[in-house]
Amino acid sequence: MIPITVCAGCDARFFPERLLCARCGSSEVALGEVSGGVVEEATLLRRVPGAALLNAVPLGSVRFDGGHPIIVRLDQRAERGARVELELDGGAPVARLYRREST
Protein backbone atom coordinates (compact mmCIF):
# COMPACT_ATOMS: atom_id res chain seq x y z
CA MET A 1 0.00 0.00 0.00
CA ILE A 2 1.13 3.54 -0.63
CA PRO A 3 -0.65 6.59 0.77
CA ILE A 4 -2.48 8.75 -1.73
CA THR A 5 -4.62 11.87 -1.67
CA VAL A 6 -8.23 11.14 -2.62
CA CYS A 7 -10.71 13.87 -3.54
CA ALA A 8 -14.09 13.48 -1.84
CA GLY A 9 -15.69 15.58 -4.58
CA CYS A 10 -14.53 13.86 -7.79
CA ASP A 11 -12.60 10.80 -6.57
CA ALA A 12 -9.37 11.96 -8.27
CA ARG A 13 -6.31 10.31 -6.77
CA PHE A 14 -2.84 11.75 -6.38
CA PHE A 15 0.64 10.84 -5.22
CA PRO A 16 2.53 12.48 -3.58
CA GLU A 17 0.20 14.35 -1.26
CA ARG A 18 -1.74 17.32 -2.69
CA LEU A 19 -3.21 20.24 -0.76
CA LEU A 20 -6.29 20.73 -2.96
CA CYS A 21 -7.79 18.51 -5.63
CA ALA A 22 -5.86 19.30 -8.81
CA ARG A 23 -8.79 18.18 -10.95
CA CYS A 24 -11.86 19.89 -9.41
CA GLY A 25 -10.28 22.26 -6.89
CA SER A 26 -12.09 20.79 -3.92
CA SER A 27 -10.56 21.23 -0.49
CA GLU A 28 -12.26 18.01 0.62
CA VAL A 29 -9.26 15.77 0.17
CA ALA A 30 -8.41 12.84 2.42
CA LEU A 31 -5.75 10.23 2.85
CA GLY A 32 -6.34 6.97 1.02
CA GLU A 33 -4.33 3.98 -0.10
CA VAL A 34 -3.54 2.16 -3.30
CA SER A 35 -1.84 -1.19 -3.71
CA GLY A 36 -1.42 -1.84 -7.40
CA GLY A 37 -0.47 -0.42 -10.76
CA VAL A 38 0.97 -1.08 -14.21
CA VAL A 39 4.50 -0.39 -15.46
CA GLU A 40 4.55 2.18 -18.25
CA GLU A 41 8.31 2.61 -18.68
CA ALA A 42 11.38 1.21 -17.01
CA THR A 43 15.05 2.09 -16.81
CA LEU A 44 18.14 0.76 -15.10
CA LEU A 45 20.01 3.43 -13.17
CA ARG A 46 23.64 2.47 -13.68
CA ARG A 47 25.60 5.57 -12.75
CA VAL A 48 25.15 8.44 -10.34
CA PRO A 49 27.26 11.59 -10.72
CA GLY A 50 30.26 11.37 -8.42
CA ALA A 51 28.99 8.39 -6.45
CA ALA A 52 29.74 4.72 -6.47
CA LEU A 53 26.66 2.71 -7.31
CA LEU A 54 27.36 -0.83 -6.22
CA ASN A 55 24.32 -2.29 -7.93
CA ALA A 56 22.29 -0.91 -10.78
CA VAL A 57 18.82 0.15 -9.62
CA PRO A 58 15.74 -0.79 -11.69
CA LEU A 59 13.40 2.19 -11.72
CA GLY A 60 10.11 2.66 -13.43
CA SER A 61 7.11 4.78 -14.12
CA VAL A 62 4.00 3.00 -12.81
CA ARG A 63 0.43 4.18 -13.29
CA PHE A 64 -1.23 3.40 -9.97
CA ASP A 65 -4.77 2.03 -10.06
CA GLY A 66 -7.29 4.82 -10.56
CA GLY A 67 -4.53 7.42 -10.77
CA HIS A 68 -1.53 8.70 -12.66
CA PRO A 69 2.10 7.63 -13.21
CA ILE A 70 4.50 7.70 -10.26
CA ILE A 71 8.20 6.93 -9.98
CA VAL A 72 9.05 3.63 -8.32
CA ARG A 73 11.90 1.27 -7.59
CA LEU A 74 11.19 -2.07 -9.23
CA ASP A 75 12.13 -5.28 -7.46
CA GLN A 76 13.38 -6.60 -10.80
CA ARG A 77 13.68 -5.42 -14.38
CA ALA A 78 10.23 -5.15 -15.91
CA GLU A 79 8.61 -4.50 -19.24
CA ARG A 80 5.89 -2.08 -20.20
CA GLY A 81 2.50 -3.53 -19.23
CA ALA A 82 3.73 -5.52 -16.24
CA ARG A 83 1.36 -5.45 -13.27
CA VAL A 84 2.91 -4.62 -9.88
CA GLU A 85 2.08 -4.41 -6.20
CA LEU A 86 3.05 -1.16 -4.51
CA GLU A 87 4.40 -0.49 -1.07
CA LEU A 88 6.35 2.27 0.61
CA ASP A 89 9.91 1.64 1.78
CA GLY A 90 11.33 4.53 3.76
CA GLY A 91 9.29 6.94 1.68
CA ALA A 92 10.26 5.29 -1.62
CA PRO A 93 7.44 3.66 -3.60
CA VAL A 94 8.57 0.13 -4.38
CA ALA A 95 6.89 -2.04 -7.01
CA ARG A 96 6.89 -5.82 -6.85
CA LEU A 97 6.19 -7.63 -10.06
CA TYR A 98 3.61 -10.36 -9.74
CA ARG A 99 2.39 -11.13 -13.22
CA ARG A 100 2.37 -9.82 -16.75
CA GLU A 101 -0.72 -7.92 -17.84
CA SER A 102 -2.29 -9.69 -20.76
CA THR A 103 -2.22 -7.39 -23.79
Added chain:
Amino acid sequence: MAEALIVGAAESPYRRRAEPGTTTAQLLRDAFLRALASAGLEPRDVDGLGVASFSLAPDHAIDLAWRLGLRLRWLTEDTNGGASALNMLAHARRAVEAGDADVVVLLAGDVLGTDDFRRLVDGYNVATRDHLAPLPFGGPNSLFALLTRRHMLRHGLARETYGAVAIAQRAWAGLNPGAVYRAPLTMVDYLSAPLVADPLGRFDCVPIVCGADAVVVARDRPGVRIRALAASYNPDGQEGDGLVSGLPGRLWEDAGVGPGDMDLVSVYDDYPAMVLVQLADLGLVSGESLARFVDTEIATRRLPVNTSGGQLSAGQAGAAGGMHGLVEAVLQLRGQAGHRQVGGARTAVVSGYGMVAYRYGACANAAVLEAAP
Protein backbone atom coordinates in the same frame (compact mmCIF):
# COMPACT_ATOMS: atom_id res chain seq x y z
CA MET B 1 7.11 54.67 -21.48
CA ALA B 2 9.73 53.43 -23.94
CA GLU B 3 10.19 49.78 -24.72
CA ALA B 4 12.54 47.73 -22.54
CA LEU B 5 15.42 46.18 -24.47
CA ILE B 6 18.25 43.78 -23.69
CA VAL B 7 21.19 46.15 -23.88
CA GLY B 8 23.96 43.87 -22.61
CA ALA B 9 24.75 40.19 -22.17
CA ALA B 10 27.78 38.23 -21.09
CA GLU B 11 28.96 34.98 -19.63
CA SER B 12 31.62 34.43 -17.01
CA PRO B 13 33.66 31.62 -18.57
CA TYR B 14 32.39 28.17 -17.70
CA ARG B 15 34.80 25.71 -16.09
CA ARG B 16 34.38 22.01 -15.46
CA ARG B 17 35.46 22.71 -11.91
CA ALA B 18 35.86 26.08 -10.29
CA GLU B 19 39.34 27.16 -9.28
CA PRO B 20 39.82 26.33 -5.59
CA GLY B 21 38.43 29.13 -3.45
CA THR B 22 36.15 30.48 -6.18
CA THR B 23 32.70 31.35 -4.87
CA THR B 24 29.34 31.73 -6.56
CA ALA B 25 29.30 35.41 -5.59
CA GLN B 26 32.62 35.94 -7.35
CA LEU B 27 31.35 34.40 -10.58
CA LEU B 28 28.16 36.46 -10.39
CA ARG B 29 30.30 39.59 -9.89
CA ASP B 30 32.34 38.69 -12.96
CA ALA B 31 29.25 38.16 -15.12
CA PHE B 32 27.76 41.40 -13.73
CA LEU B 33 30.80 43.43 -14.77
CA ARG B 34 31.08 41.78 -18.17
CA ALA B 35 27.42 42.37 -19.01
CA LEU B 36 27.58 46.01 -17.91
CA ALA B 37 30.73 46.52 -19.98
CA SER B 38 28.95 45.05 -23.01
CA ALA B 39 26.19 47.61 -22.45
CA GLY B 40 28.57 50.53 -21.96
CA LEU B 41 27.22 51.02 -18.45
CA GLU B 42 28.74 51.28 -14.96
CA PRO B 43 27.67 49.69 -11.68
CA ARG B 44 26.41 53.10 -10.51
CA ASP B 45 23.89 53.10 -13.38
CA VAL B 46 22.16 49.99 -12.03
CA ASP B 47 18.97 50.45 -10.00
CA GLY B 48 17.48 46.97 -10.39
CA LEU B 49 18.86 43.49 -9.73
CA GLY B 50 17.55 39.97 -10.21
CA VAL B 51 19.43 36.86 -9.14
CA ALA B 52 19.00 33.11 -9.66
CA SER B 53 21.39 30.72 -8.00
CA PHE B 54 21.26 27.41 -6.14
CA SER B 55 24.56 27.96 -4.37
CA LEU B 56 24.51 31.60 -3.30
CA ALA B 57 22.85 30.63 -0.01
CA PRO B 58 22.87 31.64 2.74
CA ASP B 59 23.24 34.92 0.87
CA HIS B 60 20.30 36.22 -1.15
CA ALA B 61 19.86 38.91 -3.78
CA ILE B 62 20.00 41.70 -1.21
CA ASP B 63 23.28 40.39 0.16
CA LEU B 64 24.74 40.34 -3.33
CA ALA B 65 23.47 43.89 -3.91
CA TRP B 66 25.14 44.97 -0.67
CA ARG B 67 28.43 43.32 -1.55
CA LEU B 68 28.31 44.83 -5.06
CA GLY B 69 27.66 48.26 -3.52
CA LEU B 70 24.43 48.74 -5.46
CA ARG B 71 21.74 51.27 -4.49
CA LEU B 72 18.56 49.74 -5.83
CA ARG B 73 14.86 50.42 -6.13
CA TRP B 74 13.96 47.07 -7.70
CA LEU B 75 15.12 43.66 -6.49
CA THR B 76 14.08 40.08 -7.08
CA GLU B 77 15.33 36.57 -6.61
CA ASP B 78 14.14 33.68 -8.72
CA THR B 79 14.12 30.03 -7.72
CA ASN B 80 12.86 28.59 -10.98
CA GLY B 81 16.08 26.97 -12.16
CA GLY B 82 16.17 26.54 -15.92
CA ALA B 83 13.15 28.81 -16.27
CA SER B 84 14.53 31.53 -13.99
CA ALA B 85 16.20 33.66 -16.63
CA LEU B 86 13.13 34.20 -18.77
CA ASN B 87 10.93 34.52 -15.70
CA MET B 88 13.17 37.31 -14.42
CA LEU B 89 13.30 38.84 -17.89
CA ALA B 90 9.50 38.95 -17.97
CA HIS B 91 9.42 40.82 -14.67
CA ALA B 92 12.35 43.11 -15.43
CA ARG B 93 10.92 44.09 -18.79
CA ARG B 94 7.67 45.23 -17.17
CA ALA B 95 9.52 47.02 -14.36
CA VAL B 96 11.67 48.97 -16.79
CA GLU B 97 8.72 49.83 -19.02
CA ALA B 98 6.67 50.95 -16.02
CA GLY B 99 9.52 53.11 -14.76
CA ASP B 100 10.05 51.13 -11.56
CA ALA B 101 13.68 50.77 -12.59
CA ASP B 102 15.88 52.20 -15.32
CA VAL B 103 18.68 49.64 -15.59
CA VAL B 104 18.15 46.09 -14.36
CA VAL B 105 20.90 43.47 -14.30
CA LEU B 106 19.75 39.85 -14.21
CA LEU B 107 22.28 37.34 -12.91
CA ALA B 108 22.35 33.56 -12.81
CA GLY B 109 25.20 31.31 -11.82
CA ASP B 110 26.49 28.54 -9.63
CA VAL B 111 29.55 26.87 -8.28
CA LEU B 112 28.46 23.30 -7.62
CA GLY B 113 30.84 20.48 -6.80
CA THR B 114 29.74 16.88 -7.18
CA ASP B 115 28.66 16.60 -3.54
CA ASP B 116 26.84 19.96 -3.75
CA PHE B 117 25.00 18.75 -6.82
CA ARG B 118 23.95 15.51 -5.18
CA ARG B 119 22.66 17.36 -2.14
CA LEU B 120 20.83 19.79 -4.41
CA VAL B 121 19.04 17.15 -6.46
CA ASP B 122 18.20 14.93 -3.48
CA GLY B 123 16.67 17.85 -1.62
CA TYR B 124 15.17 19.65 -4.59
CA ASN B 125 11.69 19.83 -3.06
CA VAL B 126 9.64 17.93 -0.50
CA ALA B 127 8.37 15.34 -2.99
CA THR B 128 11.91 14.62 -4.17
CA ARG B 129 13.38 14.51 -0.68
CA ASP B 130 10.67 12.20 0.61
CA HIS B 131 9.86 9.96 -2.36
CA LEU B 132 12.65 10.08 -4.98
CA ALA B 133 15.90 10.40 -3.02
CA PRO B 134 15.18 7.23 -0.99
CA LEU B 135 14.72 5.13 -4.18
CA PRO B 136 17.58 6.15 -4.92
CA PHE B 137 16.97 8.00 -8.20
CA GLY B 138 20.41 9.52 -8.82
CA GLY B 139 19.13 12.95 -9.82
CA PRO B 140 17.13 13.87 -12.90
CA ASN B 141 18.95 11.50 -15.29
CA SER B 142 16.69 8.57 -14.38
CA LEU B 143 13.53 10.66 -14.70
CA PHE B 144 14.53 11.85 -18.16
CA ALA B 145 15.51 8.31 -19.09
CA LEU B 146 11.87 7.37 -18.51
CA LEU B 147 10.71 10.46 -20.40
CA THR B 148 13.04 9.66 -23.30
CA ARG B 149 11.60 6.12 -23.44
CA ARG B 150 8.13 7.64 -23.82
CA HIS B 151 9.44 10.01 -26.48
CA MET B 152 11.09 7.16 -28.42
CA LEU B 153 7.90 5.14 -28.33
CA ARG B 154 5.69 8.09 -29.30
CA HIS B 155 7.79 9.07 -32.30
CA GLY B 156 9.35 5.74 -33.26
CA LEU B 157 12.87 7.05 -32.67
CA ALA B 158 16.14 5.22 -32.15
CA ARG B 159 19.01 6.46 -29.98
CA GLU B 160 20.74 7.76 -33.11
CA THR B 161 18.29 10.66 -33.39
CA TYR B 162 19.19 11.90 -29.93
CA GLY B 163 22.82 11.29 -30.76
CA ALA B 164 22.50 13.45 -33.85
CA VAL B 165 21.27 16.32 -31.66
CA ALA B 166 24.21 15.94 -29.28
CA ILE B 167 26.68 15.66 -32.17
CA ALA B 168 25.30 18.75 -33.92
CA GLN B 169 25.57 20.77 -30.73
CA ARG B 170 29.11 19.51 -30.13
CA ALA B 171 30.05 20.72 -33.60
CA TRP B 172 28.74 24.18 -32.71
CA ALA B 173 30.72 24.01 -29.45
CA GLY B 174 33.87 23.46 -31.47
CA LEU B 175 33.40 27.03 -32.72
CA ASN B 176 32.81 28.43 -29.23
CA PRO B 177 35.93 28.97 -27.13
CA GLY B 178 33.66 29.33 -24.10
CA ALA B 179 32.26 25.80 -24.35
CA VAL B 180 33.73 23.35 -21.85
CA TYR B 181 33.35 20.27 -24.09
CA ARG B 182 34.61 21.03 -27.60
CA ALA B 183 36.20 17.84 -28.96
CA PRO B 184 34.28 16.52 -31.96
CA LEU B 185 31.76 13.81 -31.12
CA THR B 186 30.98 10.93 -33.49
CA MET B 187 28.01 8.59 -33.51
CA VAL B 188 30.36 5.77 -32.50
CA ASP B 189 31.49 7.84 -29.50
CA TYR B 190 27.87 8.58 -28.61
CA LEU B 191 26.61 5.01 -28.90
CA SER B 192 29.59 3.42 -27.19
CA ALA B 193 29.62 5.78 -24.20
CA PRO B 194 28.66 4.17 -20.89
CA LEU B 195 24.94 4.04 -20.19
CA VAL B 196 23.82 6.21 -17.29
CA ALA B 197 20.17 5.16 -17.16
CA ASP B 198 18.88 3.29 -20.21
CA PRO B 199 18.41 4.63 -22.84
CA LEU B 200 20.49 7.63 -21.76
CA GLY B 201 24.23 7.44 -22.16
CA ARG B 202 26.88 9.84 -20.97
CA PHE B 203 26.42 12.25 -23.90
CA ASP B 204 22.68 12.53 -23.32
CA CYS B 205 23.17 13.91 -19.83
CA VAL B 206 24.00 17.55 -19.40
CA PRO B 207 27.44 17.95 -17.77
CA ILE B 208 27.61 20.01 -14.59
CA VAL B 209 30.03 22.95 -14.74
CA CYS B 210 30.62 26.20 -12.86
CA GLY B 211 29.89 29.62 -14.32
CA ALA B 212 27.57 32.59 -14.49
CA ASP B 213 25.58 34.60 -17.02
CA ALA B 214 24.12 38.08 -17.01
CA VAL B 215 21.89 40.29 -19.11
CA VAL B 216 21.09 43.99 -18.79
CA VAL B 217 17.58 45.33 -19.40
CA ALA B 218 17.08 49.05 -19.97
CA ARG B 219 15.29 51.52 -22.25
CA ASP B 220 16.37 54.39 -24.44
CA ARG B 221 19.56 52.61 -25.44
CA PRO B 222 20.40 50.38 -28.41
CA GLY B 223 19.54 46.77 -27.70
CA VAL B 224 17.78 43.58 -28.64
CA ARG B 225 13.98 43.79 -28.72
CA ILE B 226 11.80 41.40 -26.74
CA ARG B 227 8.95 40.89 -29.17
CA ALA B 228 7.09 38.50 -26.89
CA LEU B 229 7.39 36.37 -23.80
CA ALA B 230 5.18 33.47 -22.79
CA ALA B 231 5.22 31.10 -19.85
CA SER B 232 3.54 27.95 -18.64
CA TYR B 233 3.85 26.75 -15.07
CA ASN B 234 2.51 23.43 -13.81
CA PRO B 235 0.44 22.82 -16.97
CA ASP B 236 -0.54 19.22 -16.12
CA GLY B 237 0.12 18.65 -12.44
CA GLN B 238 2.94 16.18 -13.26
CA GLU B 239 0.27 13.69 -14.31
CA GLY B 240 1.00 13.69 -18.03
CA ASP B 241 3.83 12.28 -20.12
CA GLY B 242 6.16 15.31 -19.97
CA LEU B 243 6.33 15.30 -23.78
CA VAL B 244 4.76 18.75 -24.00
CA SER B 245 6.01 21.84 -22.19
CA GLY B 246 2.81 23.89 -22.14
CA LEU B 247 4.14 26.34 -24.70
CA PRO B 248 3.80 28.29 -26.94
CA GLY B 249 0.64 29.82 -25.49
CA ARG B 250 0.24 33.26 -27.06
CA LEU B 251 3.94 33.61 -27.89
CA TRP B 252 3.66 33.82 -31.66
CA GLU B 253 0.47 35.91 -31.67
CA ASP B 254 2.10 38.43 -29.34
CA ALA B 255 5.35 38.37 -31.33
CA GLY B 256 3.60 39.11 -34.62
CA VAL B 257 6.00 36.74 -36.37
CA GLY B 258 6.02 32.97 -36.73
CA PRO B 259 8.36 30.08 -36.08
CA GLY B 260 9.37 30.06 -39.73
CA ASP B 261 10.73 33.59 -39.33
CA MET B 262 13.36 32.57 -36.77
CA ASP B 263 17.01 32.79 -37.79
CA LEU B 264 18.24 30.83 -34.80
CA VAL B 265 16.96 28.97 -31.79
CA SER B 266 18.17 28.50 -28.21
CA VAL B 267 16.13 25.78 -26.53
CA TYR B 268 16.78 24.52 -23.03
CA ASP B 269 18.80 21.36 -23.49
CA ASP B 270 19.22 19.32 -20.34
CA TYR B 271 18.60 16.21 -22.49
CA PRO B 272 18.29 15.78 -26.27
CA ALA B 273 14.68 14.61 -25.94
CA MET B 274 13.80 17.95 -24.34
CA VAL B 275 15.39 19.79 -27.28
CA LEU B 276 13.01 17.95 -29.59
CA VAL B 277 10.00 18.42 -27.28
CA GLN B 278 10.48 22.18 -27.15
CA LEU B 279 11.25 22.55 -30.85
CA ALA B 280 7.99 20.73 -31.59
CA ASP B 281 6.00 22.76 -29.06
CA LEU B 282 7.31 26.00 -30.51
CA GLY B 283 6.21 24.96 -33.99
CA LEU B 284 9.74 24.72 -35.32
CA VAL B 285 9.57 21.11 -36.49
CA SER B 286 8.73 20.82 -40.15
CA GLY B 287 7.52 17.58 -41.67
CA GLU B 288 6.13 14.54 -39.96
CA SER B 289 9.33 12.72 -39.02
CA LEU B 290 11.38 13.98 -36.10
CA ALA B 291 14.32 11.82 -37.15
CA ARG B 292 14.30 13.31 -40.61
CA PHE B 293 13.92 16.82 -39.18
CA VAL B 294 17.02 16.33 -37.05
CA ASP B 295 19.02 15.05 -40.01
CA THR B 296 17.90 17.64 -42.53
CA GLU B 297 17.49 20.76 -40.39
CA ILE B 298 19.54 20.53 -37.19
CA ALA B 299 22.54 18.48 -38.33
CA THR B 300 22.88 20.60 -41.47
CA ARG B 301 22.40 23.89 -39.55
CA ARG B 302 19.58 24.91 -41.87
CA LEU B 303 17.95 25.62 -38.52
CA PRO B 304 20.73 26.82 -36.19
CA VAL B 305 19.87 25.29 -32.80
CA ASN B 306 21.88 25.94 -29.63
CA THR B 307 24.74 27.61 -31.46
CA SER B 308 26.96 27.88 -28.37
CA GLY B 309 26.98 24.10 -28.19
CA GLY B 310 24.14 24.42 -25.71
CA GLN B 311 24.35 23.10 -22.21
CA LEU B 312 25.03 19.61 -23.54
CA SER B 313 28.47 20.81 -24.68
CA ALA B 314 29.04 24.22 -23.07
CA GLY B 315 27.95 22.76 -19.74
CA GLN B 316 25.18 23.45 -17.26
CA ALA B 317 26.25 25.98 -14.65
CA GLY B 318 23.34 25.35 -12.30
CA ALA B 319 20.76 28.11 -12.47
CA ALA B 320 22.80 29.79 -15.23
CA GLY B 321 21.60 27.01 -17.51
CA GLY B 322 18.42 28.94 -18.12
CA MET B 323 20.31 32.10 -19.05
CA HIS B 324 22.99 30.51 -21.21
CA GLY B 325 20.81 30.26 -24.29
CA LEU B 326 19.48 33.78 -23.78
CA VAL B 327 23.00 35.22 -23.66
CA GLU B 328 23.93 33.23 -26.76
CA ALA B 329 20.91 34.52 -28.69
CA VAL B 330 21.67 38.11 -27.70
CA LEU B 331 25.31 37.72 -28.79
CA GLN B 332 24.14 36.31 -32.12
CA LEU B 333 21.65 39.13 -32.67
CA ARG B 334 24.34 41.68 -31.89
CA GLY B 335 26.76 40.03 -34.35
CA GLN B 336 29.15 39.15 -31.51
CA ALA B 337 29.21 35.37 -31.77
CA GLY B 338 32.65 35.01 -33.34
CA HIS B 339 33.30 31.98 -35.52
CA ARG B 340 29.86 30.56 -34.79
CA GLN B 341 28.04 33.73 -35.89
CA VAL B 342 24.88 32.96 -37.87
CA GLY B 343 25.14 35.28 -40.85
CA GLY B 344 22.52 38.01 -40.89
CA ALA B 345 20.75 36.76 -37.75
CA ARG B 346 17.85 39.11 -37.02
CA THR B 347 15.41 36.97 -35.04
CA ALA B 348 15.68 34.29 -32.39
CA VAL B 349 13.48 32.29 -30.09
CA VAL B 350 14.81 31.27 -26.68
CA SER B 351 13.23 28.81 -24.27
CA GLY B 352 13.65 28.02 -20.61
CA TYR B 353 12.56 24.83 -18.91
CA GLY B 354 13.05 23.26 -15.56
CA MET B 355 12.21 22.65 -11.96
CA VAL B 356 11.45 18.96 -11.90
CA ALA B 357 8.64 18.96 -9.37
CA TYR B 358 8.37 15.17 -9.43
CA ARG B 359 8.55 13.50 -12.85
CA TYR B 360 9.63 16.27 -15.27
CA GLY B 361 10.01 20.03 -15.51
CA ALA B 362 7.10 22.06 -14.20
CA CYS B 363 8.20 25.38 -15.66
CA ALA B 364 8.55 26.45 -19.28
CA ASN B 365 8.89 29.82 -20.88
CA ALA B 366 10.03 31.34 -24.15
CA ALA B 367 10.94 34.68 -25.64
CA VAL B 368 11.05 35.93 -29.21
CA LEU B 369 13.92 38.35 -29.73
CA GLU B 370 14.78 40.68 -32.57
CA ALA B 371 17.99 42.51 -33.42
CA ALA B 372 18.02 46.29 -33.23
CA PRO B 373 17.15 47.91 -36.57
